[in-house]
Amino acid sequence: MRSPRSTFELVCRLAAFGVLGWLLGGSVMSSPTRRLERASTSGIAGRVAAWTRSPPNVRLHADLTTAPDPWIVDWLAALGHSGHGVTWSGSPPAVAMGTEAVADPRGSVRVDVAAPAHTRVVLRDSASVVDSVRVSELGATIMTPLVVGELVADVGGQRVVASAPDSAPLRAIVVVGDASWEGKFIVSALEERGWPVVARFHVAPNVDVTQGTPLVLDTNRIAAVVAIDTSVQSLGSALEHFVHEGGGLVLAGAASSASAVVSLAPGSVGARTRVVLRPADTIGLGTTGFYPVTALKSDGVILDRRPSGIAVAARRIGAGRVVQIGYDDSWRWRMAGGPGSEVAYRDWWSRVIASVAYLPGSLPRGAVTQSASAPLAHLTERLGPARPVSADRLPSAPIDQRILLGLIMIFLLMEWSSRRLRGLK
């Protein structure tokens, strides 16, 4: 009959061998279900390297609140190709960003960010924050006069990157009209902004004041035509051809009533609104009245609406664009407006020109890579749609081998200690 001591020693030996057998068996046999590794948005950047060293039977799953950087997505895709099952779940926001050069001597850039409603878009570049806006509908548009380095939009934690496009090549702006303050100050504003201007001011029969080479409306040389009044009639059918080819046309004041442009204008010219101006009133854009746009054509777009009517409307004609502006004395804003009005006037007219100016079709749009500028699309393209991991397929967690080795050592130690301590009084 065994003594309790020897029984104890036997049990320890059997336990040690049992654990050793478990270890041997585990290393030889494959597990019936694959192991799963998980990581969240915040930790995945640090886990991909470790995942790369894991055996192919390990499944990899990412729980994402925002789409990770493109290099992480590409890495996961590579792991998937190497035999790992890679899945992801979560609801990263659907965000995309595009940049476009604006026809502007300053080199302004237009940034469109598609984002869910009510999210906040913060646009940065390498220098600082550019601007921020809360989206009301499908996204936001920010026009920035200066971009340093890359553009990064932060939308609810989701980061989108795009590079600034190259500047749009400048072509000349043609201004035609009777000699007037409006023509003078429009040309001054455009030139001060850096636009090359070709001008023709009518003074008397056969007497004009001109600047630049004779007018040949060609989109290779001319970006847009600004008509101050009905004297644009003299350009005839060449103007329509120019617009169809992509040129821009700005019809200011009552210019839209000229027969040569009636078919191009977004609408008709209404009776000029009359405003009683007090001596102390500050003059701003439109405060001195305007020619409202009436009978807006079906494809016309309203850009500026005032209580007295539509002040600015636009329309596409072929490859070109036409803007009808009811203001015929915007120069008063520059001369008699509040502080900074001359700069505001200049900037406004530059934006009007930018809205219609011809831009070559091959102009680079500035996206760095689609992967960076549309992260969710990139994620879905590389890893497929989101697939949550079901609970019943979760395997049990394996026991750490160090624990098992430790148990073996403990059992053997206890057995050895018992034998050594026999006969100890």
Place this chain on the structure above:
Amino acid sequence: MILAIGLALRAAGWGLLAVMTLIIGSALADLAAPLPVATRMTLLAIAIAAGLVTAATLAWRDRYVLSLERVALWIEERFPSLEFALATAVETGAPAIASNVAPESWRATAVRRAIRVVRPPFAAVLVAGVIIFVLPSGAVARMRTPHRGDALDRPSRSSSAASRLTPLVADITPPAYTGQRTTTVDEPSDVRALVGSTIAVRGRGAGSGIVARRGTDSILAATENGRWSITLRVDARPTAVRIVDRGFQRIIAIEPVTDLPPIVSLLTPARDSVLRTPMGRIALSADASDDFGIASAAFEYIVSSGEGENFKFRSGTLGATQPNARRTTINASLSLESLGLNPGDIVHIRAVARDGNNVSGPGIGSSETRTIRIARHDEYDSVAVEAAGPSDEEKSVISERMLIMLAEALEKARPRIARDSLVSEARSIAADQKRLRRTVGEVVFTRLGGESGEEHSDEDSPARAKTMQDMLARADSATNRSTDPIDFGGGESPVVAINKPLLEAYNAMWDASTELEIAEPGRALPHMRRALAAIQRARAAERVYLRGRPPEVVVDVNKVRLQGKDKGTSSVRRPNSAADSATLRRIERFTNIVELVGRDAPAAIDSLLILRIDALGDAPSFAAAIGEATNAMRRGQSAAATEALARARRLLAGEPIARDSLARWGVVP
């Protein structure tokens, strides 16, 4: 006495030792890492205070030596043979008790004791003195007399290959006329100085090979006493100076400060005047102030005589002074008789001050000009209104015709607007109507020699004329003229003939105001139209211009259109240069510099400094933002630097335009 001297010397010695110890410690700390001037001054003050406190504490502790009783006891303790005779003699005040005691042995003991107490502190002082002697002289001097510019005195441990541009000191000497002293700046990077100042940049070592580049100019360094120096002059334009020593470089931005001209205010006379006769004296008084000092100040007058196309002018000065002070008041008295004025003459008076700027020419400041006119003989006999400069009220008066248009527009908008808006707008028109009514009133009442009272009477005052006849009678009686008709229809006097329509207009305006006050523009309009018709009749009567306008000739443009015999020729317009050409270049530079920040921050800081200097003249706000960014970057405050750069970019390139939805069309807001 011997003991007292010894103990006093001991206290002084320990006090001196405390000072020397602290100075040695500070000098050693300064050798390890340069201490700012303020810190060294503080340490010096602490050292001196510590020395004084130490000496005072010890002196206080040893004050017993001044007590005869204590000294006597001390001697008794060492000479028991005295058997308290000395102490008794001191206590009783009877020196005879100790007359047979020989003091020579006490003296020796006291001397020994004094030497013993003085020995340790002075030994320590000696040791401290040796240490101070061993220390580099510059180190101790910087602690002993800390001042700006002593960075150069700090001992140098660098090799000959090290930069001679660190440490750097600049002495700024303003022009002599300012009377200001030279100031010193340590490690200058941004120097603001008056135009005409000289800046002496100094460093350690010989000057050979050190050159300052400013634009296309190069200035070589001079050497004196082991120090190099370069002298620069501050011009009117901001510049950046590069000081180059082999492969090392320092940039110093020089921002000129312009000496502003004096500010002069004419106190008296306070307003323009019209005088009937050129008699009397007019007191003249003016204040002048200047940033550095007024060299001279005086009153200047110009007398214009004549009319039509024939004018003669005389000018002179009064009350000239040379105050040589930053603020002054000048006084004088102008005798009108001395000017020999005639009716119709005009005297223009102003105060002028000049500062002492002999660099760019004296700055001249002048006050507003007051006009004193001598009335012509017929001036007060006519209702002719001189087309003089507008009064403050006239500038804000709008015409009756315009008021009618405003009232008509309000009446038309009445169904659509809220009651509050209607009332507010109607009252605004009523206020303008009242102003115009006052103008009419002044023309009628004041010019006729009457009091200004009618307009200023309370609405319900019994003084107010209630009927047209009453008003006319008052106007008539105010003129002192006969009412016999001269050449006017209806038997009216010329005064009444001209002013009757104005009076009618005046009354109609009053009625109109009343209706407008209660927000009834529709009911006010008939009164307003009546007033307009009356004004037009009054204008047709004679030269009465409510706003001082000359008679107008109306050109029949359509009739004369293109009737000219000569024909013009087409011409060519020259393009304007881009107002933004400098801005465009600046934008490009700013972009490049910001991109450099991440790669080479010190180079970016230098570039920002130069950009700031370039922008100082025409874009001071942008330059200020760049300056803030540069300072923040030097201090390692990246958040502040980013914020300053964000502000700078907006000032430079304009504000971005953001829309909360995707723009369907272009960028027109």
Place this chain on the structure above:
Amino acid sequence: MTSEFVFATAQYESGDWDSAPLLPANIIDTIARYTEITVAPTGVVVPLSDDRMLRYPLLYLTGHLPVRFNEAERRNVKRFVDRGGLLFIDDHNHDIDGTFHKTATEEIARTIAPLAELPNDHPLYSAFFKFDGPPTTSHELNGWGDNLVHKHLLAVQRAGKIAVLFSNKDYSSEWNYHPESKRFLTVDNTRFAVNLVVYALTA
């Protein structure tokens, strides 16, 4: 408010700003005779101290007496020029040693910049009619004022465009007559005004 050209005379406090009351109508008549520029049939008078002066980008200023701007006038003149206006000043004394010239040039130098001679080949002299320089006036030829025929006008230019034009030639006297009297003249002596207005409207 329409965008026609309105001839504006500047009213200032210190002197006889209205010394040429018929000049505006004469110039308006001239503009209509030779051009198709839409022009208002009457001129306006606008105080320099009033912000409304900014509504008239071409301003005419003349007089015989000293010109001393007050603070409001100086501020407005500076704003006017900064925003692109053209101020035409004519010395009605025709006297380069006279008080109007000295004070007006001082005020312009203090407010804007010192005046400099305008070259006689400036585009102003070919803007409509061709002139070899500023036309001589009868007052100059009659020895009026300073007894000189001034060969140049003075100007302050901004970016190559005239911002202030100063005349010592006494165009105020030359042009100060009723437009009906033009029929008595062999040569219309107001033609240079057309150049001035066309230049202002197109430069």
